[in-house]
Amino acid sequence: MKHLRFGFKMNIRKTLPFTFLFVAFFLPRLINAQELSGDESALYSLVMKYRKSKGLPAIPLSKSLTTVAQVHARDLEENYSPDPKCNLHSWSNNGNWIPVCYTKDHAKAELMWSKPGELTKYQGKGYEIAFAEDEAYLANAENALEAWKSSKDHNAVILNRGIWKKKWNAIGIGINGSYAVIWFGNEPDK
Numbered sequence: 001m002k003h004l005r006f007g008f009k010m011n012i013r014k015t016l017p018f019t020f021l022f023v024a025f026f027l028p029r030l031i032n033a034q035e036l037s038g039d040e041s042a043l044y045s046l047v048m049k050y051r052k053s054k055g056l057p058a059i060p061l062s063k064s065l066t067t068v069a070q071v072h073a074r075d076l077e078e079n080y081s082p083d084p085k086c087n088l089h090s091w092s093n094n095g096n097w098i099p100v101c102y103t104k105d106h107a108k109a110e111l112m113w114s115k116p117g118e119l120t121k122y123q124g125k126g127y128e129i130a131f132a133e134d135e136a137y138l139a140n141a142e143n144a145l146e147a148w149k150s151s152k153d154h155n156a157v158i159l160n161r162g163i164w165k166k167k168w169n170a171i172g173i174g175i176n177g178s179y180a181v182i183w184f185g186n187e188p189d190k
Helices: 013-032 036-054 063-079 111-113 113-117 141-148 152-158
Strands: 128-131 170-176 178-186
Touching: 013 128, 036 141, 036 152, 036 170, 036 178, 063 113, 063 128, 063 170, 111 113, 128 141, 128 152, 141 152
Parallel strands: none
Antiparallel strands: 128 178, 170 178
């Protein structure tokens, strides 16, 4: 046995396999965990509080959908120019994904819904709501949620109404610069 300076004894042969297990299995998961910024955390909290006020359950935060949301918010901030043809659900050709010019007729909806599976191991489709501040301003949780609440279609997504009636089992949040996005999914994130 080897004595450590903290006053307890440790058998190196017995603890080495556990140390290796921690480093090999748990550490990569901790490092790769998708963390929310302060604004993203605030948006998640506000959305859950709003849902609770309407008698709806909280939606589990998804690492995969948060990855998609953060990547898309960054893509919008860095590459999107307001365009009457391609709306905020569009994806540029400046990344490791299939670009999408998302039009108001929803002709390319499947290319947007499949982004979670394209970018992560998420097993289901993803559905996005997006918000943009004026260029001179940064997006924030309160403004984004208020804009979505005042839009019948976006509010329906948040509150599982109409065609969005099926329960959400995963949510991802992304805010970057002037853009905020939320991705919803019916499948739990495994």
